[in-house]
Amino acid sequence: MGRTVQISRGQVRGHERGDGIFSWLGVPYAAAPVGDLRWQLPQPVEAWSGVRDCTAWGAPALQPQTPLPAGMPQVTGLPAGMPQPSEDCLYINVTAPAAAENAPVLVWVHLGGYQTGSGYDKVEDGAVFAKDFGAVVVSFNYRLGPLGFLALPGEKTTGAYGLHDQIAALRWVHENIAAFGGDPGRVTVYGVSAGAKSVANLMASPMAKGLFQQAASGSGGGDHVATDEQARIITAEYLRVLGTTADRLRDISAANLLAAQNALAQGLRATWLWRPAVDGAALTRLPVDVVTEGGAAGITLLAQHCVNECELFQLAVPDSCEQSDRVMEENFGENGRDQLFAAYADAQPDRDRRQTRVDIMSADRYIIPTVRLADGQSAHATVWRSRFDGPLTGLPDTLVPGGTLAAVHSTDARGVFQGGDGADGQMHAAWGAFVTTGNPNAAGLPDWPKYTTADRSTMIFHNELTRVESDPQAPLRKAWDGKEWVSGTWWEFDGGIR
Template sequence: MDSVVVRTGSGELQGTSEGGVSRFLGVPYAASPADSGWLLPPAPVPPWEGVRPATEYGPTVPKNAYPMPSREMLTEPVVDGDECLNLNIWSPGTDGFAPVFVWIHGGAFRNGSGIVPQYDGTAFARDGVVCVTINYRLGLYGSLDTGDGHTNIGLRDQIAALRWVQDNIAAFGGDPARVTIGGESAGGMSVTSLLASPLTEGLFRGAIAQSGAGHHATSPAGARAVSAFLADTLGIEADREAFARVPRADLLAAQEKVGIVVQTDPDPAKWGEIAANTMPFEPVVGDDVMPVLPYGGLRGGRGAAVSVLVGTNADEMLFFLAPTGIVAGVDQAGYGAVAGAVARYGFADPAAVVEAYKGGRNDSPGKVMAAVAADWFFGIPAVRVAEARADRAQADGGAAAPTYVYQFGWSSTARGGTLGSCHALEIGFVFDTLAARDGENLTGPNPPQALADEMHAAWVRFITDGAPGWEPYTPDHREVRIFDIESETVVDPRPEQRVLWEGLR
């Protein structure tokens, strides 16, 4: 392993080089929140003297552990320390000018980090792409809204990281004019939020949204309801200065409590939009970062010059509903219970919706319910992002950048095969990290490497050239690439189910 030194705008960094891949880990892109304020927007990195080591992962942001049973399926590394606004870089060489992929992790805006083993960027660097993974503030640290104008701190962290990339990535062998952002779950929601933001113009030319799209954000009223609950729990005033004086352990305890209460008592009168997706910490609509819901911004032409790859997994909600026993319980209750559950999405005839979702892999009541919930949470938002952009491109005479749609269909063998093609399953295939630590907790043993080769190559093509290898999605030709043991490209794969959602949010 060799040492390699580069110069950034703040000082020199020492990384390592091995097997044709250079690594720089724990690189600060913003000042330590201990200096700039844990609940305030990010500040620039102060310069340092001498050569700073960048050979080990840096601190992760404050967070609670994943709840059970997610904790058994997802790896959640924790590194203590205050200088947590950092990123990691894998490069094919510091003397090149390669395309850049910036990854934004998922975790419901409460969990995750850029150092999850499945996010190792070695395979991207091996294939000619500079890969960057970032940390950003989570939970109340990233989403607290007390009405004082400091909003969307987590998204502001992400924007600060992208600006750092623009200013510094050339020193690592990356081309700042060829940056693609990507993310999964909350990371995918972040991607579409950034795509629709007025503050990100020119920061990237491509965007990949995996299992998260442009519908999930809250109003200031919803965000302030969460702040009020936290303040009441802590016995303080609901203002930023009061929160800043509370010890971290107490903040995290209150944060965990509000997550449980929203899950167990999702009352719209109390929580507003948050009651629907039960995520108490998410982006807030109505500021300079996100003036409108991302989907609305995309319909209005935001991000039209950026190529987009968007998609979902075939059985997203089985990650959440199968291990908890909910699917089995609904199977016992029958299809009538499913109709009652799906009525909350606003369907005029819930029983007809249940009939439309029967068949194929959705052959049981529990799986039907999971499929409808997955479309509400993941599938339909992705389709609407694609259709909004396709409609805009058509209106602009084809001048707008293309949009590509995929679905991941391979089924996990973990947990007795109950997970199907669940949420987060595709990540190891995208990064070509199926052998990463704890990966089998989600995939099961011996996942198909050939599928990882295929999917990873498609992502590399999109990051490099803006086209993954199939035709763009258009209003007249809804082409979708299905990744599975035998992958195929289909047109409008589920039209009967798709049209059921027209006119509903």
């Protein structure tokens, strides 16, 4: 059974997913960024006549494959029937209850390190969340890798094309979501990993003002953008690998662009290579600074991370933890590095050398940036903070002896959307309450106080004992007090990329 609605550019027909839930898939929210529109800001899509069939997924952004070892929790992945990745990727998906009217809206910004992924990841079609909470669920694709985040010499606004795509998608939601039963004045933006970094960017962006009222961040923070020097070095190295100049980039095939991207770095090693630049339009400064100074005042924030974030990277790339010594020395000098490691060893004497270095990596990449985002926003709006502990179970013994592992990076998002037993079901209920009421206190949870820097109340989602703690792992947090650093790539690459 189909259902047709009128939006700004024409009519679109969706289909019923079951139980009175309808989905519209593959709706274009901007013109295809191909040909002359490659490395241009997103442009309006041309209006169409008749009814556009929107019952199949649009193509994800051009991207490499990033397989993980068998049995490891997958970060991203394309389902059967999904079109192959393509430059023509600016599509949005909407799932809504048939009876939706002025319903709350949840917009999902997908993960994947700004180099992989699609709007399908974790949320799938959004039907479970829409049915359980009466919400309208939106997901979309945006440009990735060099097509999304290459800074071109001589361009006035460059290096953040993927972020401009995200803003264009939010504008589309603002203009069109009422046609699907959603309320454009009750929009929550949610992302995990690169999606969470994107949420902070959107909170700080002057171009996104008024497009959403609430934000949820999983494994994020507001620090991961490219400095002018980082953007220049990556562009120079990318052009060197291609053997071309910036003025000829639009003549190169997509396959060759992707091959050059893979030549710089592949798999999880490339996770932090591509990122938005401060382009003077979508981003004017480091996002966490803008947020701390009140640039996102009034936006209610729910900030979460996983307890064992970077064990995912260590399992997939076994030299991950070995980078900690070098990166910390580059950031803080020898004395600062040694002080940091000593603080971790004193606070966690049961952790061995490898585990301590994974903990340092987790803190550098996700945990401390999440704390600082929550700290900064708490002076200007209501903030809620949480941590997902898991543990994950049923993993192969060959991967994890005993098959049980404390929750690693991005493993919270599936529970948020799909529900389940234990902590998964609790997070599902909490996010449902947050999206619909602005308060994540849901039935069955301990009382969850608002987050302030005075007590740092944090909900700990745990399969056996979900609880609230005040300033969890405080000695580890305090070890980073006063430390400032520029987010880099973690691994060293040829060409001086860092």
